[in-house]
Amino acid sequence: MKQPVVSAEHIKKVYGKKGERQHEALKDINFQVESGEFVGIMGPSGSGKTTLLNILSALDTPTQGDIKISGNSLKGLNDNQLSDFRAQKIGFIFQDFNLLENLTMEQNIALPLSLQGVSNRQIKSKVHQIARILGIQQILKSYPTEVSGGQKQRVAAARALVHQPDLLLGDEPTGALDSKNAKNLLEALKHLNEEYDTTILMVTHDAVSASYCKRILFIQDGEIYRELERKGSQPEFYQEILGVLANLELPEESLV
């Protein structure tokens, strides 16, 4: 039987030491993401989204519970094993791109492969392949300061995917983009998901971005309180998402 790409099992996260002030950021999170899904995570500020992403990407460990990525449990792995796991299995896109300014776009995209000791010939071929899919071949020799925010984010997506990770994680990947560039990036993610079966999980506060997903998990106070699956068109899904957000009875600007 095919394993889910992500299996979060009874994840609890408590910040602060015993006897000190403690905060339960995640209470009992359970969900799975199957291969080829495009899942969004939404929720008010402080609801636990970043905590969950950090645990999924093995940057942080849960207080209780287990994460399995493609059937492999993260429990009991030491720091070296966790960092190998991250390097091989996960691609990450951040809101602020995180590109290295003194490297060209080509060198930035190549980083995960260079760190794994892949041969130069293979690196060149893989970088050009992912650059073609994301439409950024013409800027490969440029430096980050020479291109637009939207182009930078597509380079960041290429870097996150060049080593063919099992899972692409995004933390507000459209957060720093204007609406045109955000749409371009989301179309590129949709294309990767539909044509190449890339499994994507992204946190977003924006209902338009979320409407590109096939499923949304809504988190509040460290718990999943609602799940929406896209059944109809994208505009219909957008309206449904707005409906759930309105039911939160929170002003929209607090949904970050």
Ligand SMILES: Nc1ncnc2c1ncn2[C@@H]1O[C@H](COP(=O)(O)OP(=O)(O)OP(=O)(O)O)[C@@H](O)[C@H]1O
């Ligand atoms: N290192 C930490 N130590 C103590 N408490 C923390 C720590 N990191 C986060 N928290 C608390 O845990 C809760 C969840 O935080 P988290 O950053 O995961 O929320 P979020 O949904 O990502 O919020 P935002 O959308 O504002 O980024 C918050 O109440 C936060 O104050």
